[in-house]
Amino acid sequence: MFKQKNYLALGAVVIVAVVLLSLPTRATARLKLAVGSWFLPLFGLASASQQLPADLADSVLPRRELLQQIDALRRENQLLKSQAVQTAAIARENDQLRALFNWQKQSPWKLKLAKVVLRDPANWWRTVQIDLGTRDGVRDNLPVITEAGLVGRVSSASYAHSQVVLVGDQNCRVSALVENPARDTGVLIAGGTLDTSLVDLTYLASSANLKPGQSVITSGLGGVFPKGIPIGQIVDARSVEYGLYTEARVKLNANLGSLEQVWVLFP
Amino acid sequence: MNVFQTILILAGAFLATFGEATLAAPRQWLGAQVDLLPALMVFAALNAGLPTIALLAVLGGVWFDTLSANPLGISILPLLAVGFPIHLRRDLILRDLPFAQFVLGAAASAAVPALTLLMLLSGRAELLLGWGTLWQWIVMTAAGAAATPFIFSLMDACSRALGYQPRQEIGFRTDREIRHSRKKS
Numbered sequence: 001m002f003k004q005k006n007y008l009a010l011g012a013v014v015i016v017a018v019v020l021l022s023l024p025t026r027a028t029a030r031l032k033l034a035v036g037s038w039f040l041p042l043f044g045l046a047s048a049s050q051q052l053p054a055d056l057a058d059s060v061l062p063r064r065e066l067l068q069q070i071d072a073l074r075r076e077n078q079l080l081k082s083q084a085v086q087t088a089a090i091a092r093e094n095d096q097l098r099a100l101f102n103w104q105k106q107s108p109w110k111l112k113l114a115k116v117v118l119r120d121p122a123n124w125w126r127t128v129q130i131d132l133g134t135r136d137g138v139r140d141n142l143p144v145i146t147e148a149g150l151v152g153r154v155s156s157a158s159y160a161h162s163q164v165v166l167v168g169d170q171n172c173r174v175s176a177l178v179e180n181p182a183r184d185t186g187v188l189i190a191g192g193t194l195d196t197s198l199v200d201l202t203y204l205a206s207s208a209n210l211k212p213g214q215s216v217i218t219s220g221l222g223g224v225f226p227k228g229i230p231i232g233q234i235v236d237a238r239s240v241e242y243g244l245y246t247e248a249r250v251k252l253n254a255n256l257g258s259l260e261q262v263w264v265l266f267p
Numbered sequence: 268m269n270v271f272q273t274i275l276i277l278a279g280a281f282l283a284t285f286g287e288a289t290l291a292a293p294r295q296w297l298g299a300q301v302d303l304l305p306a307l308m309v310f311a312a313l314n315a316g317l318p319t320i321a322l323l324a325v326l327g328g329v330w331f332d333t334l335s336a337n338p339l340g341i342s343i344l345p346l347l348a349v350g351f352p353i354h355l356r357r358d359l360i361l362r363d364l365p366f367a368q369f370v371l372g373a374a375a376s377a378a379v380p381a382l383t384l385l386m387l388l389s390g391r392a393e394l395l396l397g398w399g400t401l402w403q404w405i406v407m408t409a410a411g412a413a414a415t416p417f418i419f420s421l422m423d424a425c426s427r428a429l430g431y432q433p434r435q436e437i438g439f440r441t442d443r444e445i446r447h448s449r450k451k452s
Contacts (some may be wrong), residue, residue, distance in 0.1 A: 006355075013347050016325050020340025028339045042285050076443070077369040118325040118334055121287035123403045124384065124394040125336040160390075163336065170393035171336075193399030194298040211423050257295055 033158040043117055051199070109226070112136060113240040114144075116259045117161065126169035127152075132264055133160040142223050143265040149194065149230040149253030150174065150218060151262050162213070162264075165255050168199045174251075176201055176231055177219035184208040185219050188231065191249065196256045198235065204246040210237040216250050226265070272429040273319045275422060276311050280304060280327040288334040294408070299434035301341075301410040304331060305375035306418050308346050310351035313362040315420075320350045337383070338390065345382035349375045365416040372418075376411020380404060 023031065032144035054253045082087040098105055132138045134157050144164045153257045165172045167188060174188040178201075186204040201216060221228025230253050238250035281351050283303040293301045304327045328343035353360070353371060361367045381404070387394055 006317060008353060013321045013324050013343060017328070017340045017343040017347075020329070020343070021338060023339065032333045032339055035329055038330075039334070039409045042282075046285075046289055046328070086365040112440075118288040118290055119294070119300075121284065121300055121302070121331060122337055122383075123380070123407070124387070124396060124400070126337045126392055128396060129334075165336070168395070170395055185396050190395055193395055193397040194402060195399075258291065 003187075011015055012064060015167075020164055029156060029158070032164075036158070036161065043064065047115075047117075054161055055205055063109050064222065069227040075106045097254075107267075111145075112266065114262050114264055117262070118261060119236065123193075126166040126172075126190075128164050128166065128204060128259060129154065129161050130164055130262060130263065130264070131161060133158050133162050135159055138162045143225045144255045144262050144266075145265055146259070148224065148255070149232060151254050152262065164262070166196075167252060167254075168196060168256065173227055174214050174231070175221035177227075178204070178208070178210060178234065178248075179215040179217060180211070182207075182209060184210070186248070187214075188250065197252050199232070199250050199252060201234075201248045201250045202240075202245070206239065206243050206245055208237070208246045208248075210246065210248050212236060229265075232255075269430060272315060272422075272426055273322065275430070276307060276319060276323055277317060277326055279418070279422065280307050280323055281330060284327065284334060287331075288318075293406075297406045299406040301414070302376065302380065302407055303330075303411070303414055303418070304342075304346060305330075305373045305379040306411050306415040307348055308350040309353060309368070309371045309375050310418050310422055312350040313357050313360060317354065319349070320354055321357050328356075331387055338386070338392070341386055341390075342379075342383055342414060344386065345379045348382055350445065358385055365419075367417045368419050369412050372415025373408050374414030375405065375415075377408040380407055380438040438450065 005012050020028075020031075020144045035222055043082070049215045093106060097103075112132060118129040120127040130144070138154055138157045140154055140157060142154045145151060150167055152164045152169070152172050154162050155165040155171065156163045167174060168190050170190050176186055176188045181203075186201045186206050186208075189200050189202055191199040204210070212234055216231045216234060218225040218227055218229040218231060227247040231253040232250040237251040237253050239245075240247045269341070272300065283449055287302060304323075307327070308320070308323055311319050324343050324347040328346050331337070331342045332339045351374075384394070384396075410436065
């Protein structure tokens with residue numbers, strides 16, 4: 001039954017697999033980059049096909065609706081301008097106070113918009129790929145956010161694309177702070193495997209007084225995520241390991257299941 | 268079996284991998300992403316030769332791992348482990364029966380993620396596992412099983428439409444010709 005050519009084919013495939021698995025990380029990343037470039041024509045095709053219905057809808061939108069939208073945008077723009085003036089005044093005051101107390105000056109976040117182009121096809125990872133790479137200044141461990149809150153961090157960057165490991169993956173742990181009077185801090189780890197909106201906040205003090213609805217933000221500890229990025233809200237809390245520490249479930253602000261555009265945060 | 272069928276199978280694997288990475292609908296509706304590579308491997312194992320199976324295992328595995336956070340090459344051996352035994356026993360399998368295709372698709376779609384997970388866990392990778400993984404495994408098995416007969420018909424239709432067909436044998440054979448001749452007296 002087992003002919004020599006069968007042995008040869010089996011052996012060749014096993015050798016290829018073993019060689020690939022034993023390659024150093026850098027070589028693997030380069031190989032992944034090279035093979036990933038084969039999919040570039042399909043990226044273009046997919047984005048064009050996604051854009052087509054929107055373009056068609058735009059071409060048939062009535063003039064009255066467009067004028068209404070312009071009017072609404074003008075009003076929103078005016079509101080945002082007044083808020084920006086207020087924020088600038090607050091920032092100036094903040095800088096003056098910081099200078100008074102000799103505190104380090106806070107630098108504003110620099111953001112770059114990125115499009116989510118791929119989701120991990122394997123069910124045991126929670127990663128996405130974005131269309132920004134090293135050519136855009138992206139490097140490992142840069143935080144990724146949406147308007148709603150924290151999304152994850154860049155885990156590897158190639159020339160034109162980067163892989164982002166999402167909050168809720170085992171490889172994205174975030175030091176987080178609960179906005180309650182005690183300012184309890186813990187570590188955000190993976191939650192359930194099916195619900196992407198829930199994660200666990202663990203290693204909280206056993207005396208932590210957590211209530212549903214309390215906001216959770218990044219604590220700034222660990223050096224990857226700056227302090228103050230909104231993460232989500234406490235759902236419930238329970239005591240674990242015979243009361244050694246408290247663990248809470250957190251509902252994420254950002255909808256990780258339908259990410260389309262994200263912001264990469266540069267220091 | 269011809270080269271065209273090998274190209275067709277590999278093109279199918281390429282598109283299936285890209286589709287799995289771009290379509291979010293199965294994950295949103297079912298809670299799991301469906302993998303079509305095991306179903307394609309069943310088709311290749313029953314209809315193609317060993318080089319095609321080896322190519323599908325290597326290229327399909329590498330493409331899948333490239334778009335995923337998997338270590339490169341981890342998906343090759345599980346695909347081969349499914350395709351090779353089916354190919355060896357292909358003479359005993361009623362490959363044209365949709366039920367046989369369904370059962371083989373289910374077995375392959377259940378085995379490939381299980382073997383991949385086993386290999387990842389043996390490498391001490393930190394994976395997102397829990398009770399939900401069982402549900403994802405069931406979804407992958409059921410979807411792979413349902414997709415296999417569809418892939419068989421699609422591939423057969425593509426082969427018929429685009430590939431060359433083997434020349435039909437005609438009933439006439441010169442060695443079996445009955446010679447009618449009148450004996451001359």
